[in-house]
Amino acid sequence: MRERVRTAARVVLTCLLVLSLGLTGWRLYRLASDPLASVVAERTGEAIEARLETLMAREATPERIAARLGELLAETPRDWARIDALTELAEAREVVLPEAVVAALAVADAADRSFLDRAADCAVCMWDATRCDLVLVFACRAPIEVTPIGDAASVIREGLHYQRGEDVDEIDLTLSVVGLGAVAIAPLVGGSSLTLKLGAGLTRTAWRAGALAPRIVADGRRLAGRAIDWSKLADTTPLRFADDLTAAMRPRAIRPIAAFAGSVGRMTKAVGPQRALVLLREAKNPAEVRRIAAVAEAGGRGTPGVVVLAGAGKVSKLAVRWSDEFYWLASSLVSLVLCIVGLVLGTVKALLLRLLRRAATPSRRRLP
Known part of the structure; x- marks a missing residue:
């Protein structure tokens, strides 16, 4: 048995x-x-908002914010994009900063951001994008860079480089093409062409200012070379540009670039261009950009300060769960x-x- x-x-x-x-x-x-x-699966906006509030309650304490501001004020040169994001978070959370920190902020602001100094720095930034910080690049270059004028200027400039056999900035040119061709590209990734235009322009501004993480730049270089048949655009004319652009696009390669630009566009609509530049610089890879965009849509203008305080990795995890x-x-x-x-x-x-x-x-x- x-x-x-x-x-x-x-x-x-x-x-x-x-x-x-x-x-x-x-x-x-x-x-x-x-x-x-x-x-992993994406969380809903309400779930993200609830977890973001829990994270802010834990991280955005007077001691943590004051300590982080002290670190940023001690840097040379000072990173005013991060400093402004933290002070804005402190105001939103009604955090009372120590008097010593408030006094140090006032002294540093007077030393770094006088009218004459900012005017001179802005002139240098407009001449050379690599010498811009994120505050300057937004005030001095973004009003042109994120418009079709900046996209068209980039296409003309890089097209001339291509014809002369000179080095072509493929990332800059691809993002300009995405911005100009947003109406044709938007159906590939969903969303509106306006969001795609905003994202492509802001990403190009961050790229020219050197504010993109190495992983994002590496992925951009890998995809940009295959996204568009540049030879078809080299001899185009303004009257034929729209048709030539549609014929030159390679959907499989351009889709991830457009999706990335769409995430940046969503981020920009949620928190504004200057704050979106802060978030874009903090992200380490395209996946973090997509997730932080979802957090920004749920958390609004306080999101950059939380990212600066807690880190992009910790904030991006709020947007996903185990599937x-x-x-x-x-x-x-x-x-x-x-x-x-x-x-x-x-x-x-x-x-x-x-x-x-x-x-x-x-x-x-x-x-x-």
């Missing part, structure tokens, strides 16, 4: 093992082949492991019992 029970248990465990192995394989196949299946597919895969893996452990333990137990019986049974000598 016991042998039958053990046999039945082994059969059941074997069947469960096969079933668990099949379910695990199926879940892995779904994650690998289905574009809609993912290990149902992940939980199904985890449960399948757990059941698979348990079945394997059960079979191994059952086999070990049977072997041990067999050895114990042999040891307990007296040996019989053969008669001559």
